[in-house]
Amino acid sequence: MAFVGEDVVLTPELLDHLNTRLGLDKPLHEQFSMFLQSILNGDFGYSYRRHDTVAALILERLPWTLSLAVTSTIIGYASAVVFGSYAGWHAERRASRGLTVAALCISCIPAFLLGLILYAVFVYQLRWFPFKGLYTAAPDLLDVMWHMALPVFALSLLIFARNLLIMRGSVLTEKNQLYPQFAASLGTPQSKILYGHVMKNAILPIITHIAMSFGSILSGALFVEIIFSLNGMGLLMYKALTALDYPVLSGLLLILGIMVVLANIAADVLYGIVDPRVWRTDK
């Protein structure tokens, strides 16, 4: 009953009134259908601590988190595909072994720890990047980019490391198929076989993986936001956790769930475009 206010006396009448208003006097299944109805109406509840609707709180921060996650996803996946193909194709070279070992090590670092280490080195010791926040005074593009550079780097490094290993394995499997050997026998240059033929086939597991791992990318973004004090959904969650602001927490989980489901649908469509065989299987 925190939103009654600290110096307001809680009378039995007020308690009754609140119980009716919040539907706490109804049986559990009716409460649940009320909850579902209000969600369909775009009402995710009311934050006792911040005195604002959960939907407004989340909507205000959603673009920041999404831009952090999407930028890092694009950078991370693009570099993982390119370097992963290299590491798989020239698996015996020293450079690709080093790349693989480095990726394995980085992929074992939890997101918050990687953020913390980067923060300690580049912000705290070297002072190259700002201490906190998304922008200094007003959100203009260059300033935001300067503030977001290190968080985006941290998150895309994680995505890069995890997917480089997948891409490498995928290229290693494709390498043993007959078509690269056939292309090589025709005299096609190695780089054209790799980036023109093998990469196209090897990229398929990666596309499935984008959707599957979008949830973990988002939770990585939440941790990175907490470390770098970016005012996104992650920081909202952290503050809601310390204040035990449950409506905000459940609203956040719901929104994250919806975003992951949407990402999965998008990946399914994308998969069909990239690999036309998918559409033909049922016929």
Place this chain on the structure above:
Amino acid sequence: MNTAIRYFPAFPRISWKPYLLPLALISVFILISAAPEAFAPYRPNKLFDPYMELSAEHILGTDDMGRDLFSLLVYAARNSMLIGFASGALAVSIGVAIGLVSGWYRGLLDDVLMGATDVVLIIPKIPLAIILAAYLKPGPWILILVLGLLSWEGVARVIRSRVLQVRSAEFILSAQCLGFSRWYIMTREVLPVIFPLIVPKFVLMTAGAMLSESSLSFLGLTDTTMLSWGTMISESFTYSGFIRGMWNWWLPPALCIILSILAVTSIAFIHERGRRVVIQS
């Protein structure tokens, strides 16, 4: 089992040497967590002066309450290792059971179980674990349960697809003709064939659980009396250890987290590399 080997050739001999380093690291961590008293110079709750520098008595100095950081580090190993391995084992046992039943019986049961698997697969795991932990304030055992119950889906899918392949093999048919019970066939004929898939999955689940545990403890979501490497970093982050530049507070537990996860993951990685060579030859 013998028939199984004939149809599904066992792995060729793989050199054990690459496993040596990660296994040695893991056994050191397990040894420390089994008997922290033997390694730590002080009890974890013994208090000295706060924020002490590194010295001979306090190898890593002391924290804001004056606890010896090296002793904390040693005592924290137990929870981190226990949670990782126990929830990895829990996730793998649930996954294997569901995958086995689902792949063997197929039909309606398969649809229901795989539907449940898809639901678990799509739920963002860490946020859900965070919210559950915020309600429960879990100690180690509840944390094991939460992490184990949220991460079995990958195992179930892999095991199911392998069981679907195996169940149409001839040695299964012959076992059925000989009148062995379903339970016997599933445990004695199918399980040994899919066992090589289970081991790396267990290892990866363990690493994942260690990672999630450290993240949850970093958010301060676990029982306040629960000592783990993640909580040490969390305390350093919230009680000004970080602002004071006390790297001796947060860096050693960070290194321990990374090393333990790396040691566990690299076992799965080395194992997989051995198999890929087989495919190439």
